[in-house]
Amino acid sequence: MANMETASIHQFEFEIEIAAPAARVWQAMTDETDAWWLPDFRAAGADSVVTFDARPGGTLVETSPDGSGLVWNTVQMTQPGKTIYLVGHQAPDWGGPKLSMLKLSLETRGEA
Structure with a gap:
């Protein structure tokens, strides 16, 4: 029998x-992801x-020139400029199986 946790x-x-203004943060988060993704x-x-x-239905994807790659997350729901919900599945080689659900929300405080 398999060992189950x-x-x-x-x-x-x-x-x-x-x-920074919320619109700029959204742009950096969604359009400039490669620039801030840590090594x-x-x-x-x-x-x-x-x-x-x-x-x-869109994805947060990492690809390399040799064809290797990984789908980090899939977009479940979005309100552009405000909120995005992501779902990720972690493979056994990366400590899975695991499911992650991530909500990213932007909120303007003080002066915009």
Whole structure:
């Protein structure tokens, strides 16, 4: 019989203040993902490229010139400029099987 672990659910909430208009943050988050994606998180190699199609059904994908790649997340729902919900499946080679659900929300505080 296979060794099975008890399933568990973990919830984390982080809040980060960014000194920029929400529209600019959204643009950086969705259109410029490769520019801020950390080298330590590049699963397909140092020369990989990370792209983000922020429409429902779109994906956050990492690809490399040799054809290697990884779908990090799939977009479940989006309200452009405000909120995006992502669902990710983690493979056994990466500590899975795991399912992650991520909500990214932008909120303007103070002067915009």
